Amino acid sequence: MLFAQTSTFSGPPVDWFALTPLLILTGGALVIMLAGALMDRLLPKGAYALFTAAVAIAALVVTFVLWDKVMVDGPRQVMGDAIVLDGPGLFITVVIVASILLSALFLDDYLRREGLEGAETYALIIVSGIGGIVMAWSSDLIVLFLGLETLSLALYVLAASHLKRIQSQESGIKYFVLGGFSSAFFLYGVALEYGATGSTRLAVMANFFQTGNPASDKGLLYAGLALLLVGFGFKIAAAPFHMWTPDVYEGAPTPVTGFLASASKAAAFAALLRVVVVAFFQFRDDWRPVIYALAVISLFLGAVMAIVQTNVKRMLAYSSISHVGFILVGVEALANEPTSGQTISRLGYSSALFYLLAYAVIVLGSFGVVTLVGRTGDADHSLDDYRGLSRTRPVLAFTFTVLLLAQAGVPLTVGFVAKFNVISAAVDAKSYVIAILAMLSAVIAAFLYLRIIVSMYLSDPPEDSVLPPVRVPVSAGIGLGIALAFTVVFGFLPNVLVDFAKNAADTLTL
């Protein structure tokens, strides 16, 4: 019996080289855990952060090696069609790994300041990044779900990891309950799609739609698609599935919030793009209106709700919902190519990718500043706590201003190029109304960023202020320097990044 089993089962051939980014990250996470368990006392301070950063950089390097290979040889399936190595997947890998790198830089001093120093946070960040990469690479709904759960479970723990703040616990529980709920939606959607098509493999599903006659079980198909979109809507935090966002973002340790807004969002978007484009492109006229509605609601709800907040973390949480709306405008555009047939708007696809990368760096930098201004206790996040920051910490205030202006989409920042690309894609697809709506929501959101800038520059510090001065540790300084340089340099010379996103979209396998 045992013999028979082994002889009939032949595992898929494994292309180990293609998996190197994942292997490096997994190895790194294990080493950190081991080191934390065995020799925590012996390590100098900052060792974990430094090691995490090194792992991230190594993963970044091999990702670019793989990128070159994909650009030359074209995309390919690995692990028996379970995952695919292509441009968009590697692009999102870069986003996620860069997020790990920046998060590690911001975590270093934060954990020591808050008395939370330890190996777990770094290991969890890496593990959650691995989950995100699996999501971005998956070409099978089950693998996608595995990635999603790896990402989410690590994030639930991270959100609750500030032991001394009750809000952090609340944030973790809330995220866990609602996240579990959305995973259930997603999984049920997968089940229904399996019922409708007989496969969870995206390419097989698409093929089934093209060759077979899906008319008989369209009900199943639509119900499954709707459930999948709900699951994704929750993960990308698109309105009206955003309810958890402000509370979780506010409660989570601030560097973790940055990671949530960057890597987690990028992974979920990568998966969403792959599913709707690869498996369901045939039905784009059915899901496009849903994306349209999600985009418009997210744009305006995010912008308007952000204005009325007084807590900067909540402001940025709501503004991140508005940014999701912008990315969804790009998603809507890619399905809206006026020409008939299976041609997608590569411009729409690449604009969404570009936005994810630009926003990831900008938002990580922004939450990096918030981390520092939050001071010990991670509690000073009211708008008043920023008053007069330009006097006490002019460079920090200037950095935050540039990052906020980038979020607002002011030219000569990478944020403008991101918005410009998305609006280009929408206009190219003749979605004029949503393009104008998106720009108008950007004006509303600009008011929010101006409020923070006013607080930093144009208001005097409160007379009776008892707050300790803001400290800028070296590691966080490096992180902010990277974010600032990225924002400005690619704002002036976006050529490289535009081509990067364009090439990624061009290698998408349908």
Added chain:
Amino acid sequence: MDTSFPLLTSIILVPAAGALVVALLPKDQVRLVKLVGILFALATAALTIYLLIDFDKSADGFQFVSQHVWIEALGIDWHLGVDGISLFLVVLTGVLFPLAFWGGDADANHDVKAYTGWMLLLEAGVLGTFLALDLFLFFVFFEIVLVPMYFLIGGWGHGQRIYAAVKFFLFTMTGSAFMLVGLLATVFLYRNETGVLTFDVTVIATDQAIAASTTRWLFLAFAIAFAVKVPLFPLHTWLPDAHTNAPTAGSVILAGVMLKLGTYGFLRYGLYLFPDAAHWWAPLFITLGVIGIIYGAICAAMQRDLKRLVAYSSVAHLGFIVLGTFALTTESISGGVLQMVNHGVSTGALFLLVGWIYERRHTREIDQLKGLQRVAPIFAGVFTIVMLSSVGLPGLNGFVGEFLVLIGSFLTARWWVVVAATGVILAALYLLWAYQRVFHGVPDEANRHFPELRLKEGLVMVPLVALIFFLGIYPKPLLDRVEPSVNKLIAHVEAHSDYRQPRVGGEASGG
């Protein structure tokens, strides 16, 4: 005409470099920072004057063109050029900035380094907007000027400075929102017609490949942004707040140069880019312009605050420019261009003078000021000249532009001109009335010690007053350079629409 020296690029980069240098200077060296700021502004002014001298007045196309690929994937270029329409706006900007710097430096009472840096960045942005010949580049400059202006009003302004700064930012950004979509639609529709993806204004404007009915919408998208900037009647409400609360130099630049971004936009990205649509929409914009003339004048007459009065007078003066632009005759457009320069000079000077009054008396309430002529006759004399130029007294610069606009527009928009002409009378009414209340009479206790015009202030005023007389008496050098480009623009409109310029006496030539 291509010179080896990248003159236009330098004109933009010199102030930008100045901002960078200022950023690197130590914060407590206030005098050094101020000096460096003025020196960079003067260097820019020198470059613009060199541009004026080197400008070939017989040519009607773009000169000193500089074109380099910027974002290849999208067909975006660093593309600059100057013609008769933008030439004097560039020179005006170059000349006005050092004067605003020097004359308005009392407002730079704290954080001089940041103030100087923002001013120089603002100058680079404004010059870039006038020189850009690439839609993307234009948008970038058009939008980026908001940031320094926002900080200048918010940081160094008076009264409700933060409210004014935010309102200014959001109003202009709303206009830009429409423009960005329209701009991209223009580019992509052009690509759909021709297969070429380019942001080059000259290419898109020359080809006119987009269907006329579509261009009407595209024009409207651009026009909303420009109408906010000018500002045209229903979209003007940001202007009084921004002008009144801005620091003196901010007001000078705002009124002198930045409002022209709107009227210049109408010429370059309205008439030139969408000739047919501009002709089609002309009645609407002429009407809004004329409403602006009358409405601005009435509002100005009602103001108690001297600076607010000058701000509303801008609404009226800019109405003339819009009228001239959309009346589409050689005289009216040339007059409009001249009026842009004239308004920059006279309103810039008026804001400086009002700023100095505020500096002395810490109030701008007309009721609080009285009899200044007795105690400060030279100050009053200069104010009289500048005010009369703003009124449009023949022999001073304000007259030439307004007169050309009115006679030019009379051919194509007769009854509007009849209404607009009353605006000239109203201008005399509100300015003379204000002058009478502020300067005539016997000074009361508070005004008895009003200091006379200082030497520095006099030196700032000398070039402005000289320009007021020179442009009023001998505007020919300007018209000679403006008209070839204007004629070409009108020929362009005629070639691409059913509009024909009416000819009077077979020869149409102003001056």
